[in-house]
Amino acid sequence: MQPESAEDFHARVLAATGPDGRLAVNIEEMPGWDIFPFEIDSLRIKPLEPLADDEPPRAGEDPATCWCAQPPKDEPDDHLVWSNESWTLRLSTDMKLPIGLSLGCREHYDLPTLPPDLAGEMGRLVVAVAAAVESLPSVGRCQIAKYGDGGAHLHLFVLGRPARMLQLRGSPLLDWEENLPVVPLEVHRANAEHVAARLLAGVGGAGPTWL
Ligand SMILES: [Zn+2]
Structure with missing residues (x-):
């Protein structure tokens, strides 16, 4: 099996989002742990953005x-x-x-x-x-x-x-x-x-x- 493409990874994440384009907060993971800094009652994840065309150049790339x-x-x-x-x-x-x-x-x-x-x-x-x-x-x-x-x-x-x-x-x-x-x-x-x-x-x- 070949390494997965960026498109396939993104598509798999997108398929896991709800009707509003957001992933659910996974309270079984860190958001439910005592080390998570925020209370989760009103917490929601931002809508998933489309896959970017490229990685943007960073400062000092040249x-x-x-x-x-x-x-x-x-x-x-x-x-x-x-x-x-x-x-x-x-x-x-x-x-x-x-x-x-x-x-x-x-x-x-x-x-x-x-x-x-x-x-x-x-x-x-x-x-x-x-x-x-x-x-x-x-x-x-x-x-x-x-x-x-x-x-x-x-x-x-x-x-x-x-x-x-x-x-x-x-x-x-x-x-x-x-x-x-x-x-x-x-x-x-x-x-x-x-x-x-x-x-x-x-x-x-x-x-x-x-x-
Ligand atoms: Zn340098």
Whole structure:
């Protein structure tokens, strides 16, 4: 059997919609779990959209237009938590979690095009970053995500799930996150400095640029 086409996948989903073009909320799955952030009484899924003609181009799809091909800015980068010659770990100060980081390579690659040497280093860095984030007292678990739907340049999201807030476990974390109060910059930076210290001790590199 050949791999299924996009048209066939979409047709199968469309066939499961009701007369109003919507899928039913599956309360046997996550919407019925305690980690789902919304009450389901009035919840409904948006009508299924038609299959797009193509995947839209992402920012930086042409390496010449990517941020990595632009000349460096004059002002200092005050979000860099840790870096070495190939990788950067940046702090997302707008994340309403104990910590939100973005791990990316300096050279222009996406995940499917990453050369083997960088792929091996990324694996070791992911382990080291996860260990450093999970050593924060306010973090219960380190979540790591790769979406790549917006930007073509490889970037992994590293998210610290708040400790002992069990409703925030699992993949709905980001649905909760947007509704949490803002985290003060000094809290973000103190947590990031802790992570950086662990990384410097474990894998070398350079620490926060704001220190
Ligand atoms: Zn790039």
